[in-house]
Amino acid sequence: MSTVKEQLIEKLIEDDKDSHCKITIVGIGAVGMACAISILLKYFISFLDYSVSANSKIVIVTAGARQQEGETRLALVQRNVAIMKSIIPPIVRCSPDCKILVVSNPVDILTYVVWKISGLPATCVIGSGCNLDSARFRYLIGEKLGIHPTSCHGWIIGEHGDSSVPLWSGVNVAGVALKTLDPKLGTDSDKENWKNIHQQVIQSAYEIIKLKGYTSWAIGLSVMDLVGSILKNLRRVHPVSTMVKGLYGIKEELFLSIPCVLGWNGVSDVVKINLNPEEEALFKKSAETLLNIQKDLKF
Amino acid sequence: MAALKEKLIAPVAEEEATVPNNKITVVGVGQVGMACAISILGKSLADELALVDVLEEKLKGEMMDLQHGSLFLQTPKSVADKDYSVTANSKIVVVTAAVCQQEGESHPNLVQRNVSVFKFIIPQIIKYSPDCIIVVVSNPVGILTYVTWKLSGLPKHRVIGSGCNLDFARFCYLMAEKVGIHPSRCHGRILGEHGDSSVAVWSGVNVAGVSLQKFNPETGTDNDSENWKEVHKMVVESAYEVIKLKGYTNWSIDLIESMLKNLSRNHPVPTMVKGMYGTENEVFLSLPCILNPHGLASVINQKLKDDEVAQLKKNIQKDLKDL
Numbered sequence: 136m137s138t139v140k141e142q143l144i145e146k147l148i149e150d151d152k153d154s155h156c157k158i159t160i161v162g163i164g165a166v167g168m169a170c171a172i173s174i175l176l177k178y179f180i181s182f183l184d185y186s187v188s189a190n191s192k193i194v195i196v197t198a199g200a201r202q203q204e205g206e207t208r209l210a211l212v213q214r215n216v217a218i219m220k221s222i223i224p225p226i227v228r229c230s231p232d233c234k235i236l237v238v239s240n241p242v243d244i245l246t247y248v249v250w251k252i253s254g255l256p257a258t259c260v261i262g263s264g265c266n267l268d269s270a271r272f273r274y275l276i277g278e279k280l281g282i283h284p285t286s287c288h289g290w291i292i293g294e295h296g297d298s299s300v301p302l303w304s305g306v307n308v309a310g311v312a313l314k315t316l317d318p319k320l321g322t323d324s325d326k327e328n329w330k331n332i333h334q335q336v337i338q339s340a341y342e343i344i345k346l347k348g349y350t351s352w353a354i355g356l357s358v359m360d361l362v363g364s365i366l367k368n369l370r371r372v373h374p375v376s377t378m379v380k381g382l383y384g385i386k387e388e389l390f391l392s393i394p395c396v397l398g399w400n401g402v403s404d405v406v407k408i409n410l411n412p413e414e415e416a417l418f419k420k421s422a423e424t425l426l427n428i429q430k431d432l433k434f
Numbered sequence: 435m436a437a438l439k440e441k442l443i444a445p446v447a448e449e450e451a452t453v454p455n456n457k458i459t460v461v462g463v464g465q466v467g468m469a470c471a472i473s474i475l476g477k478s479l480a481d482e483l484a485l486v487d488v489l490e491e492k493l494k495g496e497m498m499d500l501q502h503g504s505l506f507l508q509t510p511k512s513v514a515d516k517d518y519s520v521t522a523n524s525k526i527v528v529v530t531a532a533v534c535q536q537e538g539e540s541h542p543n544l545v546q547r548n549v550s551v552f553k554f555i556i557p558q559i560i561k562y563s564p565d566c567i568i569v570v571v572s573n574p575v576g577i578l579t580y581v582t583w584k585l586s587g588l589p590k591h592r593v594i595g596s597g598c599n600l601d602f603a604r605f606c607y608l609m610a611e612k613v614g615i616h617p618s619r620c621h622g623r624i625l626g627e628h629g630d631s632s633v634a635v636w637s638g639v640n641v642a643g644v645s646l647q648k649f650n651p652e653t654g655t656d657n658d659s660e661n662w663k664e665v666h667k668m669v670v671e672s673a674y675e676v677i678k679l680k681g682y683t684n685w686s687i688d689l690i691e692s693m694l695k696n697l698s699r700n701h702p703v704p705t706m707v708k709g710m711y712g713t714e715n716e717v718f719l720s721l722p723c724i725l726n727p728h729g730l731a732s733v734i735n736q737k738l739k740d741d742e743v744a745q746l747k748k749n750i751q752k753d754l755k756d757l
Contacts, residue, residue, distance in 0.1 A: 138660060172472060173506075270505040277504070280439050284505040308442060316441040327438055339502060346495025352472055353502035360506050 158362065159188035159230070161222055162198030166238060169355025170195055174362055189229040193362060196249065198222060199239030204344055212428055215239055216248055220434070223252045234365055234401045237376070238263045238358060242295045243425055244432070246376045246390040251434065259401040262376025264392035265291045267357040268299050268336050269374050275332045282308060291336065292374050292392050292408075293421035299392075300417040301333040302408065364397040377402050383415060385422050389429070454482040454511070459521040459563070461555055462531030463487045463496045463514075466571055470528050471500065478508045484521045485514040487531070518558040524566050525727075527559050529582065532572035545577050552578065556585040567729045570595040580716070583706070590706045592729040595720075612662075615641060636662070637739050705730055 158174065160167045188194060199215040218239075227233070235253060237246040237260065246262030253260060268291040270284070277284040288307050293300040303321035306313045319325040321333070343350045364371045374392045379385050382393070382405070394406040410418060458480040460467045467485070474480055483500075487493045497514035504512075513520045521527065533547045552572075559568065568586060570579045570593070579595030586593060636654030639646045639662075652658040708716050710733070721733050 169472075172469070173476065267502070271502045274502055274504045280443065282443075283510065311442060313438060313442065317438045320438070329438075339498070343495050343499050343502075346491045347499065348495075350499050352468075352496075352499045355472075356503035356506040 157191045158193045158195065158366075159191040159226070159233075160195045160197065161188075161226065162196065162239070164197065164201065165349050165351040166354055167195070167197040169351035170197060170238070170358045171355075173355040173359035188226055191226075191230040191233050193236060193365060194226050194230060194233050195236045195238060195358060195362070196222070196245075197238045199245070201349060205341070211240055212244055212432065215241075215245055216432060216434070219245060219248050219252055223249055227253045227255065233259070235260045236263060236358065236361060236365075237261070238354065240295075241425075241428075243376045243390050243392070244429055247388065247429060248432070248434075250378070250390070256401075257378040258403070261361070261395075261397070261401055262295070262390055262392070263354070263358055263361060264295045264376030265293070265299060265374040266361060266392075267354055268295060268392075270353065270357055270360075271336045271339050272301065272332065275335055276306065279329075279332070280308065290374055290394060290408075291333070292394070293418050294425055295376065295392060297337055298417070298421040298424045299333075299337065300414055300421060301336075302410075302414060303329075304411060304414070305408070361397065365399065365401065368399040370396050370398045370403070372406055373397055375402070377405065379422070383410065383418055383422075385419070387422075387426055389422055389425060391418070391422060391425070453523055454480075455525075456480050457482040457484065457524045457526075459484040459486065459524040459527045459559070459566075461486050461521075461527060461529045461559070462572075463489070463493050464530065464534075467528075467530040468496055470530060470571070471496075475500065475503075475507050475509050475512075480509055482511040482513070483509055484524065485512075486516065486518060486521060487514075488516060490516055518562050521559065522562040524559075524563040526567050526569060527563060528569045528571060529555065529559075529578075530571045531555055532578075535573055545574055548572055548578055549581055552581050552585060556582055560586050560588070567592045567594065576720070580706075591731070594705070594730050609639070613641060637742070705733055 160171055163171075196219075199218055200211055223235075226235070235249055235255065237249050239245050242262045242264055246260060246264075250257055250260040269289065272289045272291050273284040273287045276287040276289055280287065286308060288305070290302045290305055291299050292302065301321065304312065304314050306320070313329075314320045317325065317327070317329075321330050323330065340350055361373060361375065363369065364373065372394045375395050375397070376390045376392045377395050378388065379391045379393060380388050385391075394408060395402045396404040396406070456479065458474055460471050460474070460483070463471070463485055467487070471483060471485060474483060485493060485497055493514050493516065497512060501512055529552075531551055533544070533551065535544055556568075559566065566588075568582055568588065570582050572578050575595040579593060583590060583593040637645070637647060639653065646662070647653045650658065650660065653660070653662050656663065705721055706716060708714060710721070
């Protein structure tokens with residue numbers, strides 16, 4: 136006796152078990168779910184699954200211990216290294232061609248850790264890095280000027296955290312660099328105190344955690360933005376955490392945010408920004424801060 | 435010494451105080467409220483979003499978190515405050531505020547606790563947005579939609595509960611799993627009370643217009659060898675199960691989109707059923723309704739079998755007892 140399904144539907148071809156656009160999200164805390172809902176709302180992806188990850192095109196890693204109120208991202212490190220050691224090898228076994236997007240904090244160090252453990256090329260392991268910091272930066276600039284964030288351009292690079300580097304020389308609207316209108320922009324002697332905007336970006340996470348216990352929506356949207364560039368091979372430029380050995384005088388294997396071209400293959404190119412001496416010094420300081428932690432890591 | 439902004443930007447038009455065209459307010463920033471908020475933002479349904487709650491710190495934190503994602507969104511203005519004045523001129527107000535349903539808590543108990551909350555909220559909403567449409571999500575939704583209607587003084591077509599829309603979505607999803615087709619092509623009706631005694635209209639269950647009962651007249655009954663009735667049971671239990679696992683239910687609100695985009699889609703939502711199916715009582719139960727920018731435009735006359743009408747009437751009796 137055939138079932139209702141068999142009577143209703145006549146099969147013409149075999150089911151295609153391999154979905155075309157599979158994304159895996161590891162970790163279903165607030166951040167993981169915010170990523171999931173942002174991606175679902177924006178894209179019609181055929182399969183969004185966090186338990187069976189085989190043949191994923193992108194694996195988003197949000198798993199990890201949550202940053203406590205007042206705890207720095209760096210204090211989370213060793214706890215999250217242990218977690219990565221257990222989840223990364225099986226993921227890579229099941230999806231050897233995937234791109235891994237690391238969101239867990241401290242993101243720059245953990246992107247390095249995930250890269251080391253995965254054995255994947257460095258271009259395939261990307262940290263969400265300063266994509267969110269730059270989004271916050273542009274939002275705050277937009278508020279100050281009364282303009283939508285998408286029309287306010289500004290980049291934050293380096294560590295996603297306390298030592299991030301705001302590139303004041305590049306902040307512009309319609310190509311008009313704000314620094315040409317006010318050479319003191321971003322300095323301590325700036326009467327309009329634009330520097331405070333960068334401080335607000337750094338403090339954002341701490342403040343939101345104090346108010347609601349964690350952050351979720353903005354990071355979810357930021358991840359959706361990165362996923363879009365990768366999946367659709369857009370080749371947009373994002374400030375994300377990538378291997379910076381050989382750039383700006385850095386000799387060690389280290390992941391920091393710089394402007395990267397993102398597409399199908401992960402990071403295909405990086406944009407060579409001209410850093411002025413002050414910005415370069417800050418970037419190197421960012422690097423040192425992370426190296427100090429990284430060198431003590433036990434794998 | 436001109437400020438940087440003045441050096442950069444020269445205004446060319448008089449600055450006008452703008453009244454928003456499509457403002458949506460969400461009352462309550464718990465999990466359900468925030469799920470509504472992020473969905474509204476993600477689908478760009480509003481030109482202004484307002485959030486209200488009594489928990490000031492949580493409210494501020496949630497607002498900041500949403501605002502930081504502005505770069506990726508197209509909703510130019512978001513505001514949040516304990517004071518309802520921020521909700522002024524809303525087209526739609528989504529009420530998710532409620533005390534949480536405790537594991538195993540009965541509906542009558544939940545009702546009393548929520549009625550007191552609504553007695554404060556609803557008059558505030560009407561004060562600042564007298565022409566709005568109110569969408570009630572808080573549970574038990576049928577009853578609270580009735581309470582909202584009574585407290586607001588709004589005409590009945592402007593008070594809508596999210597009701598069986600969620601049950602309907604879940605039903606279609608589970609049905610789709612069983613049949614192997616996308617949920618949007620599986621059609622089923624769940625009417626009546628959102629929850630324990632919702633009514634599955636098996637006579638209407640179909641895929642692409644082909645009724646399942648045509649192949650198996652026992653579909654949905656106890657004699658059905660494929661046990662389709664189980665699908666409906668899973669929908670009823672899913673609310674309790676999800677509460678146990680996650681502490682709340684959310685992620686499924688698309689009524690607002692139907693209204694704002696004038697899609698004239700039909701949804702099973704609570705509406706006033708006095709005068710239908712032989713009832714003279716003022717009770718809100720889910721029936722398939724067409725939603726447009728003015729609210730609930732029409733109710734679809736569902737052709738129901740006798741046992742389905744009987745079940746619906748039983749819903750009505752039960753609701754009246756609880757009030």
